[in-house]
Amino acid sequence: MASQIRIICSIATKQLLADLVSKYRQSHDQEIIVEAVGGVDAAKRVREGEAFDAVVLAANVIDQLTEAGRILAGSRTDLVQSGVYVAVRAGAPRVDISSEAAVRQAVLDAASVGYSTGPSGVYLTKLFERWGIADQIKDRAIQSKPGIPVGTLIAKGEVALGFQQRSELLNIPGIEILGPLPPELQILTTFSAGITTASEQPDAVRALLDFMTSPDTAEIKRQNGMEPI
Numbered sequence: 001m002a003s004q005i006r007i008i009c010s011i012a013t014k015q016l017l018a019d020l021v022s023k024y025r026q027s028h029d030q031e032i033i034v035e036a037v038g039g040v041d042a043a044k045r046v047r048e049g050e051a052f053d054a055v056v057l058a059a060n061v062i063d064q065l066t067e068a069g070r071i072l073a074g075s076r077t078d079l080v081q082s083g084v085y086v087a088v089r090a091g092a093p094r095v096d097i098s099s100e101a102a103v104r105q106a107v108l109d110a111a112s113v114g115y116s117t118g119p120s121g122v123y124l125t126k127l128f129e130r131w132g133i134a135d136q137i138k139d140r141a142i143q144s145k146p147g148i149p150v151g152t153l154i155a156k157g158e159v160a161l162g163f164q165q166r167s168e169l170l171n172i173p174g175i176e177i178l179g180p181l182p183p184e185l186q187i188l189t190t191f192s193a194g195i196t197t198a199s200e201q202p203d204a205v206r207a208l209l210d211f212m213t214s215p216d217t218a219e220i221k222r223q224n225g226m227e228p229i
Contacts, residue, residue, distance in 0.1 A: 003031075003200070003201055003204070004031040004032070004033060005030065005031070005032045005033070005053045005054065005201065005204060005205055005208060006033050006035070006051070006052045006053050006054075007032065007033065007034045007035070007052060007053065007054045007055070007056060007193075008034075008035050008036075008037065008042045008045065008046065008050075008052045008054075008055055008056075009034060009035070009036050009042065009055070009056035009057065010036065010037070010038065010039035010042055010056070010057055010058075010118060010191075011036050011037070011038065011039070011118075011147055011149060011168060012039070012082065012118060012165045012167050012168050012189075012191065013036070013056050013079075013080075013167070013191050014034070014036035015167065015170075015171075015224055016079075016080065016167060016220070016221065016224040016226060017034045017036070017056060018034060019220045019223070019224065020211075020212050020217055020220055021034060023216075023217070023220065024208060024211050024212075028207075028211075030204065030208070032208070036147075037146070037147050038117060038118075038145070038146020038147035038148075039057055039058065039061065039117070039118045039119075039146070040117050040118075040146045041146050041147065042055065042057055043055075043057060043061050043064070043065065046065055046070050046071075046196065047065060047068055047070060049070070049198070051196075051198050052196050052198070052199075053195065053196060053198075053199040053201060053202075053204075053205045054193055054194065054195055054196060054199070054205050054208070054209070055070075055071065055193065055194050055196060056079065056191060056192070056193045056194075057191065057192070058118070058119045058189050058190065058191060058192070059076065059078060059189075059190040059191070059192040062076050062192045062193070062194040063076065065194065066194060069197060070196060070197060070198075071194035071195065071196060071197065072194065072195045072196070072197055072199075072202065075194050075195040075202075075206075075209075076192050076193070076194050077192060077193045077194070077209045077212070077213060078190050078191075078192045078213075078229045079191050079192060079193055079212055079213065079221075079228075079229065080190070080191050080221050080224075080226035080227060080228060080229060081188045081189065081190050081191075081226065081227045081229060082165045082166060082167055082188065082189050082191060082225065082226045082227070083165070083166060083180050083181065083186050083187070083188050083189075084120045084123065084124075084163055084164065084165065084166075084180065084181050084186065084187060085163070085164065085165070085166040085169055085177055085178075085179065085180050085181070085225075086103070086106075086161065086162070086163055086177070086178045086179065086180075086181065087150075087151060087154055087161075087162045087163075087164075087169050087175045087176060087177045087178060088154065088160065088161060088162070088175065088176055088178060089154050089155065089157060089160070089174065089175060089176070090155075090173075090174050090175055090176050091176075092160070092176070094176070094178060095109070095110075095161065095178065097178055097179060097181065097182065098182055099182050099184070100182060100184050100185050102182075103181065103182065103185060104131050104133070106161060107128070107131075107133065107137060107161065108133060108136070108137070110140070110160045110161035111140060111160040112140045112141075112142055112158070112159050112160045112161070113137060113140060113141050113142065113159070113160070113161050113162075113163075114141075114142045114143075114144060114150045114153050114154065114158075114159030114161070114162040114163070114164075115141075115142075115143055115144070115150060115162070115163045115164065116143070116144050116149075116150055116163075116164050116165075116168070117143060117144070117145070117146050118164075118165070118189075119165075119187075119189040120163055120164050120165055120187075120189065121143060121144075121163075121164075123187050124163050127185070128141070142158065142159055149164065149168045149169070149172060150162040150163065150164040150168070150169070151164065151168065151169045151172035151175050152172060154172075154174070154175045155172060155173065155174030155175050156174075162175075163181075165189065165225070166180070166225035166226070167224050167225040167226055169225075170224070170225050190229070191226070193209050193212065195209070213229070
């Protein structure tokens with residue numbers, strides 16, 4: 001059997017990679033270990049030289065790690081696109097998120113607003129600034145710690161209105177996903193894989209990534225709240 005393949009990824013793609021790896025192993029005698037942590041922590045560990053064979057993070061982070069010499073140039077493989085969704089605690093009144101004005105008002109009205117340290121959180125922070133409400137809501141804006149889904153804070157009642165990638169809100173009991181941000185606000189994050197310069201089996205990793213981008217994986221990606229590329 002080939003040597004173990006080690007992958008590090010963000011929480012956003014944890015279940016997706018688990019499902020893709022499970023399907024791959026149905027036809028390949030390959031041991032694959034996936035470690036999911038906060039995206040910021042994952043990038044830091046790769047940047048500091050920890051030994052992994054592949055990394056799955058937002059595309060721009062893969063590019064940064066490539067420039068830093070930690071990812072093989074030309075190995076970036078785009079896997080999925082993911083949009084930002086809005087959620088509240090189960091049983092809470094539904095709020096209108098049908099337009100930019102409605103979302104802005106919902107944020108102003110919410111007792112607390114939650115977002116992540118990942119791509120969606122970066123976007124929301126800039127959006128609040130663009131709307132001119134960052135100072136107004138700063139005392140009730142809650143950024144979840146790396147690796148902690150916003151949905152878990154919603155379920156505990158610590159956050160009244162939460163924003164995050166749909167994949168990170170799915171299957172969390174105690175919350176209700178209201179839907180995606182309206183088209184005029186929606187931002188799609190591309191999650192990509194890269195082969196590390198530290199990997200001693202780049203060909204085996206490339207075979208795995210080729211499978212992950214094959215048509216056979218499209219339904220798995222959709223079931224995980226993401227769109228195939």
